[in-house]
Amino acid sequence: xxxxxxxxxxxxxxxxxxxxxxxxxxxxxxxxxxxxxxxxxxxxxxxxxxxxxxxxxxxxxxxxxxxxxxxxxxxxxxxxxxxxxxxxxxxxxxxxxxxxxxxxxxxxxxxxxxxxxxxxxxxxxxxxxxxxxxxxxxxxxxxxxxxxxxxxxxxxxxxxxxxxxxxxxxxxxxxxxxxxxxxxxxxxxxxxxxxxxxxxxxxxxxxxxxxxxxxxxxxxxxxxxxxxxxxxxxxxxxxxxxxxxxxxxxxxxxxxxxxxxxxxxxxxxxxxxxxxxxxxxxxxxxxxxxxxxxxxxxxxxxxxxxxxxxxxxxxxxxxxxxxxxxxxxxxxxxxxxxxxxxxxxxxxxxxxxxxxxxxxxxxxxxxxxxxxxxxxxxxxxxxxxxxxxxxxxxxxxxxxxxxxxxxxxxxxxxxxxxxxxxxxxxxxxxxxxxxxxxxxxxxxxxxxxxxx
Amino acid sequence: xxxxxxxxxxxxxxxxxxxxxxxxxxxxxxxxxxxxxxxxxxxxxxxxxxxxxxxxxxxxxxxxxxxxxxxxxxxxxxxxxxxxxxxxxxxxxxxxxxxxxxxxxxxxxxxxxxxxxxxxxxxxxxxxxxxxxxxxxxxxxxxxxxxxxxxxxxxxxxxxxxxxxxxxxxxxxxxxxxxxxxxxxxxxxxxxxxxxxxxxxxxxxxxxxxxxxxxxxxxxxxxxxxxxxxxxxxxxxxxxxxxxxxxxxxxxxxxxxxxxxxxxxxxxxxxxxxxxxxxxxxxxxxxxxxxxxxxxxxxxxxxxxxxxxxxxxxxxxxxxxxxxxxxxxxxxxxxxxxxxxxxxxxxxxxxxxxxxxxxxxxxxxxxxxxxxxxxxxxxxxxxxxxxxxxxxxxxxxxxxxxxxxxxxxxxxxxxxxxxxxxxxxxxxxxxxxxxxxxxxxxxxxxxxxxxx
Numbered sequence: 001x002x003x004x005x006x007x008x009x010x011x012x013x014x015x016x017x018x019x020x021x022x023x024x025x026x027x028x029x030x031x032x033x034x035x036x037x038x039x040x041x042x043x044x045x046x047x048x049x050x051x052x053x054x055x056x057x058x059x060x061x062x063x064x065x066x067x068x069x070x071x072x073x074x075x076x077x078x079x080x081x082x083x084x085x086x087x088x089x090x091x092x093x094x095x096x097x098x099x100x101x102x103x104x105x106x107x108x109x110x111x112x113x114x115x116x117x118x119x120x121x122x123x124x125x126x127x128x129x130x131x132x133x134x135x136x137x138x139x140x141x142x143x144x145x146x147x148x149x150x151x152x153x154x155x156x157x158x159x160x161x162x163x164x165x166x167x168x169x170x171x172x173x174x175x176x177x178x179x180x181x182x183x184x185x186x187x188x189x190x191x192x193x194x195x196x197x198x199x200x201x202x203x204x205x206x207x208x209x210x211x212x213x214x215x216x217x218x219x220x221x222x223x224x225x226x227x228x229x230x231x232x233x234x235x236x237x238x239x240x241x242x243x244x245x246x247x248x249x250x251x252x253x254x255x256x257x258x259x260x261x262x263x264x265x266x267x268x269x270x271x272x273x274x275x276x277x278x279x280x281x282x283x284x285x286x287x288x289x290x291x292x293x294x295x296x297x298x299x300x301x302x303x304x305x306x307x308x309x310x311x312x313x314x315x316x317x318x319x320x321x322x323x324x325x326x327x328x329x330x331x332x333x334x335x336x337x338x339x340x341x342x343x344x345x346x347x348x349x350x351x352x353x354x355x356x357x358x359x360x361x362x363x364x365x366x367x368x369x370x371x372x373x374x375x376x377x378x379x380x381x382x383x384x385x386x387x388x389x390x391x392x393x394x395x396x397x398x399x400x401x402x403x404x405x406x407x408x409x410x411x412x413x414x415x416x417x418x419x420x421x422x423x424x425x426x427x428x429x430x431x432x433x434x435x436x437x438x439x440x441x442x443x444x445x446x447x448x449x450x451x452x
Numbered sequence: 453x454x455x456x457x458x459x460x461x462x463x464x465x466x467x468x469x470x471x472x473x474x475x476x477x478x479x480x481x482x483x484x485x486x487x488x489x490x491x492x493x494x495x496x497x498x499x500x501x502x503x504x505x506x507x508x509x510x511x512x513x514x515x516x517x518x519x520x521x522x523x524x525x526x527x528x529x530x531x532x533x534x535x536x537x538x539x540x541x542x543x544x545x546x547x548x549x550x551x552x553x554x555x556x557x558x559x560x561x562x563x564x565x566x567x568x569x570x571x572x573x574x575x576x577x578x579x580x581x582x583x584x585x586x587x588x589x590x591x592x593x594x595x596x597x598x599x600x601x602x603x604x605x606x607x608x609x610x611x612x613x614x615x616x617x618x619x620x621x622x623x624x625x626x627x628x629x630x631x632x633x634x635x636x637x638x639x640x641x642x643x644x645x646x647x648x649x650x651x652x653x654x655x656x657x658x659x660x661x662x663x664x665x666x667x668x669x670x671x672x673x674x675x676x677x678x679x680x681x682x683x684x685x686x687x688x689x690x691x692x693x694x695x696x697x698x699x700x701x702x703x704x705x706x707x708x709x710x711x712x713x714x715x716x717x718x719x720x721x722x723x724x725x726x727x728x729x730x731x732x733x734x735x736x737x738x739x740x741x742x743x744x745x746x747x748x749x750x751x752x753x754x755x756x757x758x759x760x761x762x763x764x765x766x767x768x769x770x771x772x773x774x775x776x777x778x779x780x781x782x783x784x785x786x787x788x789x790x791x792x793x794x795x796x797x798x799x800x801x802x803x804x805x806x807x808x809x810x811x812x813x814x815x816x817x818x819x820x821x822x823x824x825x826x827x828x829x830x831x832x833x834x835x836x837x838x839x840x841x842x843x844x845x846x847x848x849x850x851x852x853x854x855x856x857x858x859x860x861x862x863x864x865x866x867x868x869x870x871x872x873x874x875x876x877x878x879x880x881x882x883x884x885x886x887x888x889x890x891x892x893x894x895x896x897x898x899x900x901x902x903x904x
Contacts, residue, residue: 261713
């Protein structure tokens with residue numbers, strides 16, 4: 001009788017692996033790892049430190065190595081490839097599906113890549129080479145070259161007999177691709193029709209021919225949205241002339257969504273979505289240092305702005321106490337707008353056509369919240385320093401900064417996107433630069449004019 | 453001949469809709485909307501302002517209304533429900549799959565919910581009622597009640613005949629669920645086996661009985677990982693006794709991944725993933741105000757810390773100029789650690805078992821980058837203000853804050869997760885509170901001790 005998986009399945013597997021590793025019985029580790037799925041092993045490997053990873057890797061039989069490698073982040077995979085016997089690896093690639101093979105080839109560092117390539121049969125190699133030539137992040141780069149095509153003029157019975165004769169299929173399929181003599185896409189025959197419709201019917205009478213062919217240059221983010229919107233499990237990829245080039249399946253689409261979303265999150269703090277949690281300290285520190293350096297530049301810029309008003313602060317020290325409040329609130333409000341717009345761009349819900357309306361709405365929110373919090377800070381600061389004019393000054397600077405923050409939060413990502421720069425990566429730094437500079441400038445500038 | 457979709461499909465559809473709306477020809481809008489998928493209409497509706505939404509909604513035929521409603525964010529759907537004829541709506545629900553029906557029922561506000569419920573046939577209603585009773589965010593809450601079960605002791609031929617007799621299926625299926633007399637899960641018969649294996653074989657000999665049954669209490673985030681790891685298209689949901697309760701299909705899993713990831717991103721700035729881009733200004737402003745208020749509190753806390761050192765700043769104004777640098781760099785470095793750990797927790801790759809190692813690694817990075825940037829700021833500030841001691845002070849405060857930031861960035865999300873608080877929501881505010889307070893305290897405190 002089949003058992004069900006544990007409720008907190010992944011945590012359980014990780015804890016079990018760590019416990020077995022600590023007990024030091026490599027044979028128990030082997031038995032456990034052999035009992036789980038390759039992707040689960042990949043998940044565990046990523047959650048462990050490099051030395052433990054190598055221990056796990058040493059118990060993996062060559063025939064599943066490739067399947068695990070394609071599920072690992074490139075960085076983690078590269079680390080393990082260094083300690084992998086080349087013969088094992090070449091053997092491992094023999095049974096890979098073409099889409100997994102392509103994934104793996106993208107991972108392999110140069111000398112290894114050529115070796116694996118040389119081991120692939122001539123015909124397959126040229127197929128793979130042409131697939132590798134498609135631009136990254138396009139439909140062509142994620143499609144599989146293994147798919148079933150049939151002709152429209154045969155009966156369902158003939159298709160059924162053909163499938164029985166062909167025998168075992170490795171992956172689940174939902175549709176057979178119907179093509180004409182010249183390999184042009186005609187439509188899709190769903191497996192459910194094959195199972196439920198009468199056998200004497202012709203494929204062309206049963207197939208669906210609504211528009212589901214994906215152009216090979218379509219961006220993967222668009223492909224993902226299309227799969228979500230149409231509840232598709234697979235889709236044919238077509239050339240400009242409408243010929244079948246390959247097929248995209250839902251498991252690749254899920255990876256895209258996960259990576260795309262992880263990317264927006266991680267790049268906000270200058271990290272890569274491929275980040276290996278347990279990369280060597282030197283490697284991680286160097287990567288993060290770059291981001292800290294960029295931010296240090298903007299921090300000094302803000303400091304320089306404050307420096308312009310040193311004389312003012314020298315006379316009224318309370319300004320130094322209150323000034324971070326203006327900058328900080330601007331940063332927070334701006335980030336809200338920025339995040340909303342970046343997500344809208346990613347989900348293709350924000351573009352030129354509606355950008356103006358979003359800007360108008362965000363500015364209105366900026367005005368409303370600017371006034372609201374201006375009143376609050378005016379009262380608090382006024383009471384704290386027993387100076388209504390200081391309070392009013394803080395409130396006015398707050399209104400100015402919150403409106404500018406809304407403007408910057410909406411326009412920066414749109415402008416970056418237009419320039420082909422990733423708004424998730426650069427948007428945050430640019431925004432804080434604006435809100436810091438304007439925040440300090442408005443508060444200290446107004447103080448210089450009205451309080452001195 | 454089928455046409456392929458446009459390369460930038462969603463942008464194209466949105467622009468086209470806006471153009472037609474602006475042209476004012478509601479009939480052209482109708483024709484266009486009728487030519488696209490319900491989920492695509494939902495996507496367009498979300499990208500438009502309320503008044504335009506209503507125009508689109510007015511051309512939607514009742515029989516696709518429900519399908520569009522379930523694809524809309526709750527907030528947007530609620531707005532449209534207000535202007536929907538109740539009879540239309542009840543009619544619309546008639547052909548919904550049970551999982552979509554459950555989604556819709558979750559969306560409906562109270563009086564409407566009862567009305568729709570009353571219109572559902574008795575048997576179906578009690579099925580739905582029990583399904584609605586499962587905890588949100590668990591497998592039970594996202595499963596469909598429509599699935600096919602077969603017995604293991606029949607031949608594949610019998611199954612084929614049964615399916616042909618049963619006729620048309622609305623959704624693609626990859627597996628038939630094999631059960632015993634008492635509805636206990638026995639295994640899965642893949643549709644591909646049915647299409648490729650010889651018809652005289654028995655179901656029980658062909659089915660796979662490896663562990664793929666999902667307990668109904670499993671968290672949806674775990675369910676999503678399981679689907680990703682095992683490349684599943686559907687999975688049976690089981691009771692504690694191993695009986696079939698329902699089935700989860702991949703299209704729901706994709707929604708979970710999208711929402712989960714959107715949630716991590718949006719809640720970092722205090723927004724809800726269900727946020728409607730074009731919600732009324734008053735509604736949006738109020739929501740964001742809450743977050744600004746929380747952050748204002750921490751900003752005043754930081755200001756209070758600065759205030760403790762007013763006398764020091766009064767003597768050395770340069771401190772006011774440089775102090776935001778320490779706080780800002782701490783915030784940036786801490787956010788990097790925080791983001792990495794929050795993502796690790798969400799992907800179930802960080803938990804008690806390896807938390808110690810992550811903390812150790814992050815602290816090491818904090819030390820390395822602390823020293824590196826301390827040297828840089830010491831030199832810059834030293835030259836700027838012609839004071840090596842001021843530079844050294846800034847550098848020392850930087851080291852202290854970057855190490856504390858690493859510690860806070862790693863421990864805050866783990867602690868929040870343990871307490872059942874969403875680290876994505878509260879983590880950032882807590883972190884900046886720590887890095888601001890420690891940053892100002894370290895810099896101004898050291899200055900008070902050594903420079904006065």
